[in-house]
Amino acid sequence: MQQAPSPIVKDIVLVGGGHSHVGVIKAFGMQPVPGVRITVICTDAHTPYSGMLPGYIAGHYSYDDVHIDLSRLCVFAGARFIQAEVTGIDRTAQTVLLRDRPPVPYDLVSINIGSTPSVRQVAGAAQHAVPVKPIYQFNQRWLALLERARQHTGDLTVAVVGAGAGGVELCLAMQYRLRQELARLGRKPTTLHFHLFTAEATILPTHNRGVQQRFAQVLMQRGVHVHTAARVAEIAASGVRVATGEWQAADEVMWVTQAGGAAWLQSTGLALDAAGFLQVNTQLQSVTDPCVFAAGDVASIAGHPLEKAGVFAVRMAKPLTHNLRQSLAGLPLRAYHPQTRWLALISTGDRYAIASRGALGFAGQWVWRWKDRIDRAFMQRFSQLPTMGPHQTKPAAFLQPALAMSTQESQQALSALAMRCGGCGAKVGPDILARALSSLTPVHNPDVLMGLHTPDDAAVVRVPAGKALVHTVDFFRAFIDDPYVFGKIAANHALGDIYAMGALPHTATAIATVPAGIDRQTEALLTHMMAGAVEVLNAAHCSLVGGHTGEGQELALGFAINGLLDINAQGELQTLWRKSAMQAGDVLILTKGLGTGTLLAAHARGLARGRWVQAALASMLQSSQHAAQVLQAHGAHACTDVTGFGLVGHLLEMTRASGTDATLVLGDIPVLDGALECMAQGALSSLHSANARVQTALRNATEWTSHPRYPLLFDPQTAGGLLASVPAQHAEACVLALHQAGYPYSAVIGQVLPPSEAIAPLVLADAVPTARASLGLAGKV
Missing domain, CATH: 3.90.650.10 (PurM-like C-terminal domain)
Structure with missing residues (x-):
């Protein structure tokens, strides 16, 4: 008999690694809630901090200076990190849908994925413009442009569409960096041309006139051609055409305007605003579904229109964390009150910045140094983490009240906490196992006479004539917290011995241990792990024919693999290594x-x-x-x-x-x-x-x-x-x-x-x- 660890009872899934969510992850790491698992789903392991991106483009910061390491942060917080692309939410099943892998179940889901440039509204923009988001894709194009500038000997023209704070900062940062590169190579900066386009009558339309004039002067001094009241109507491989018919040749077009919500939000059935952003109440909770939260640029707060600025996303982290905790406990939520005025420190690329707050505005190199200190202090919050272990908890007095659970969940949680039996009593329940295996489709193999499709006490497999059987087994504990990826690696590892013998995989049986928990958690764990494993086995034309699943302290998976080798007429092995x-x-x-x-x-x-x-x-x-x-x-x-x-x-x-x-x-x-x-x-x-x-x-x-x-x-x-x-x-x-x-x-x-x-x-x-x-x-x- 052995005492089981605390089971997972509730799942919070964080979609995206934006400024709000990194604050939530750290907060739950500092003050975990027993029985609650945090899962972070993001397409990249590093999330950029928008406040320092212009400095990165200008060459003042390295990649690591301006990116928060989500993977490392999740290790600190004891959270699962899943690198995957979200394609939707099934609110009926309460699952987050992912591309090319099983969905992830949730009790609460929070979305912090920022905004998506709406390039499809302008002819040719999707094919020829470079959207500033997602940042990791933009960075690849920016690095390619840098290299192009180094190799290019003639004139180089860059157009930037969008003259808000983001567009102006990006334009000046790129120009500064490219000029520095040309100077380093002994070439004249006069071969470099920048054009800034905006449909508005002025640049930085949400800032005061003094700030607008300061930036207009900087742009003029830098030789940037500003096109105001110039709505872009078409983008081609060779340039930009505005609605009035004016044509501007360009080697590269950067798109920093007309942002909206991600396309997959349209299929969720959640209330969206005209731009496709999620409509939430002041508690950052969807007005459609109380189990869905949103923060940052993707959130549109009813009655509180906000500029898409990182300052709001950072400030939302604290109330979002509080409300996620309260919601799990079935307690009242707290309203988020956005500030009516905020300080914006906008850089000009050359270690100089202009401050803007309401009607105020001031500038100087000291403003850039001030901004640099603020930005570095923010990043240190997520790079210099406390030394407490990822699963170390605070004293009980600091934890939230008991989780709100159904009667069935409470009974299953108590069962999981009870002394667990060994022997056959440690097997996973038949209903859980049947549901988890029902989603698996092993590759068809005519040599499998009895297997998962006709379950019995054992599989029956025919060894084809002229073949010899190669048999191997591998088994190990999970070393990452993504069960789908772990399942794929476990299967791949087991197949390695077959390939090393010069054989071809044929059939496999699995043995798995899973921690005790409530039924839906155990089922989801098995489903993800075995789905990943079967995907690898199928690709190898290796049929899963059976296995055994039991409870254990840790998640573990292994396979007994059968492979085949050719035998010639003399009974000699032909391909054996x-x-x-x-x-x-x-x-x-x-x-x-x-x-x-x-x-x-x-x-x-x-x-x-x-x-x-x-x-x-x-x-x-x-x-x-x-x-x-x-x-x-x-x-x-x-x-x-x-x-x-x-x-x-x-x-x-x-x-x-x-x-x-x-x-x-x-x-x-x-x-x-x-x-x-x-x-x-x-x-x-x-x-x-x-x-x-x-x-x-x-x-x-x-x-x-x-x-x-x-x-x-x-x-x-x-x-x-x-x-x-x-x-x-x-x-x-x-x-x-x-x-x-x-x-x-x-x-x-x-x-x-x-x-x-x-x-x-x-x-x-x-x-x-x-x-x-x-x-x-x-x-x-």
């Missing part, structure tokens, strides 16, 4: 970068940047199926997948079985982004120290222990790459084919050597001649 088949003179090729162990360890401690973690997950999600096919096509003699024992541990198995030695070139070993930084911070996997014991197999380890990549030799990998022994004459073509097949980290990392008299079979080296057959063989670092 064995660890013992390496040949002296072969080169060693690794198909993926190292570093998943240290990155996941750092992520758990809140030390890894979100983009590093997402890139590592992308590596783990990449199947080795095509890599195995490429290696086979280039005559690989032996192969293994690099997983829990690390690169040296798995290579040592191959050398011992083959009776060979091997050289590794540390500088050529591919490394995932951020892995070296995480290692330098001391973020090591719990298995690292055990793996490092095999360093005795390295003949000259003492010469290399100070090398920054040395610890990565023992880093345990999840769903790691294939390590293959390939004839040297095929190595260059093999790596090129791997790159073309979508494995950019693939590289030659060493060479197989004849056996020596030395006890230690592995040698670290600066270079191996055959490992440098071509510059194209170097891995990413």
Whole structure:
């Protein structure tokens, strides 16, 4: 018998990582509510702070200076982070709909996704203009424009549509940065031209006349051509046409106007205003549905029209947090009262800013420094997080009253908290399991005679004639809080052994453990995890035929995978790869970068940047199926997948079985982004120290222990790459084919050597001649 942890009873889903939601996430991290889970859904792991974006464009700040790391913030708060695109809300089922994955259930949902430029209202704008939002897409175009300016030798013309504060700031920031780049290259800024278009009679129409005049003067001094009362009617690849017929040639058109709500809001049935924004009351609650909240630009407060400015979104975080807590407890909500006047500090690109508040206006370099201090202080709230752990709670006196639950929810929660049985009593209930499995559609396989489609005590699978069965099993605990992605990685990891044997996947059985909880939570968890797993298995033409699900302290998943190998008429295995088949003179090729162990360890401690973690997950999600096919096509003699024992541990198995030695070139070993930084911070996997014991197999380890990549030799990998022994004459073509097949980290990392008299079979080296057959063989670092 074992005591279960507190079950999840209520789900708050935060759609978007805007200025309001980052405040909510931190607040719940500082003061969690037992039984409440926060789930954050966003398309990117880093959310930009709008107040510093012009400074980033101007070159005063780095990318990390102006972006809040949502992934790291969620680790601190004990919140789930799901990187996905929201496509709608099913309010009847109370689920958030996502693209290409199962919906996420909610008790309360809050939306803070900002505004979306309405480019489709102007002919050609959707095809040829660059909307300033979403920021992550705009940033890619901006970086491309920077590079274009560096390479371009003639005139370059940029048009900006929209002359509110955002458009003017963006125009001046881009001009300043591009002029700086041209000066650095020794070229004249006179080849750079900027045009600013607005349908209004003046620039910055919501600000006082003094501020308007100050900016008009700055724009004139900078040589920006301002087109007022010029409604843009068409945008083409070569320029802009206004309603009066005037045509202005432009190499790039930036769109900073006519923003509206996201298109998917139209299908929710929620009340929207004329621009498509969610209509909410003063409690930031939808006027249509009390379970839906909204904040920031996407919210339109009835009777309180607000300018779309970040200052309001920041101020909404506190009342939104309070009202989400109160709503869960069934208590009265608090009204949000927006300020009637606010301070706007608008920069001019060159470390100079103009302040605007009501009828007041003042300017200077000191204003920019003031703005810089305010902005940096805001960002520090989310980068310099308190040292309390992500699940550490405040004393009970600081927590909200008990959650409002139905009788059924209360009974299930009490059951989950009770002493849990072992043995067959730990199985997941049949109704929950049946509902979760009903949504799965395993790939059809005629060899499956009895499986999930005809459930019985066991599956019955036919082994085709001329085939031999390869069988493997893998199982591990969840290391990320997104069950769908975890399910995909668990399946991908299990399939790795099949590909490393040169076999083709055939059928699979699953074994899963899930924490005790109320029925709908357990069902949703199983549905997401198994949906991700089956998606990967189906892509591999591997049929899920059955499995077992039980309760456990932690979420865990594993698979027993069957694969098939060809047998010829003489009964010999045709396509089998064995660890013992390496040949002296072969080169060693690794198909993926190292570093998943240290990155996941750092992520758990809140030390890894979100983009590093997402890139590592992308590596783990990449199947080795095509890599195995490429290696086979280039005559690989032996192969293994690099997983829990690390690169040296798995290579040592191959050398011992083959009776060979091997050289590794540390500088050529591919490394995932951020892995070296995480290692330098001391973020090591719990298995690292055990793996490092095999360093005795390295003949000259003492010469290399100070090398920054040395610890990565023992880093345990999840769903790691294939390590293959390939004839040297095929190595260059093999790596090129791997790159073309979508494995950019693939590289030659060493060479197989004849056996020596030395006890230690592995040698670290600066270079191996055959490992440098071509510059194209170097891995990413």
